[in-house]
Amino acid sequence: MMKPWIVYSIFLFPCFVLAQTPKLVVPVGHTKSLNAVAFSPNGQYILTGSDDRKAKLWDLSGRELQVFSGHSDYITAVAFSPDGQRILTGSLDQTAKLWDLSGKLLHSFTGHYDAVNAVAFSSDGQQVLTGSSDQTAKLWDLSGKVLQTFAGHEDIIWSVAFSPDRQYVLTGSKDQTARLWDLSGGGITSIVGHKEEVVSVAFSPDGQRVLTGSLDKTAQLWDLTGKPLITFAGHKFGV
Known part of the structure; x- marks a missing residue:
């Protein structure tokens, strides 16, 4: 199942040449729609x-x-490791895959029983986070061992993020909530306030705030207790 907010025409725009600036060359080469960059x-x-x-790597x-060939269904998510030496892909085939830049498959992460919609590396590059249509997120080491499964959402997970200090993970779901999971065993904070599914999540650089985007046409800023700080309204469609 694909993210409802994906814009399929992401690479179908013309190149622009600005005065005294280099020409932007847009990669062309996939035979079907792009879902992640x-x-x-x-x-x-x-x-x-x-x-x-x-997945394709371009200069x-x-x-x-x-x-990077090996998935048996659409690729839904991509990410670089922090050192730029590995990449991670997620797919409707229910797996995530870890690759080196030569195209060698290093590991397949198997354990979800529905599409993998979101992938992320921890800030030290030693752990991987996946979010799935099976309503769970999973934390893995690079060998493919499941370190933790995050269960509690009542619908598809569309987005995931690690906090910069690796203390928390954040998930956004079709169930209209985001959840903040404390990896040290401190519990779960439910972030409730959106009126439609939460399709994007992120941490602030200092890890003290989280940002959510929703099909309700708003983005919202929260503290780590789940208290809403600011609502950004004004979009005509989902964020």
């Missing part, structure tokens, strides 16, 4: 994931550097 940490590479079941000139 990411910049490498050093800003020199782009990663794309597609309905054609492939900023638009040159295709590597193809």
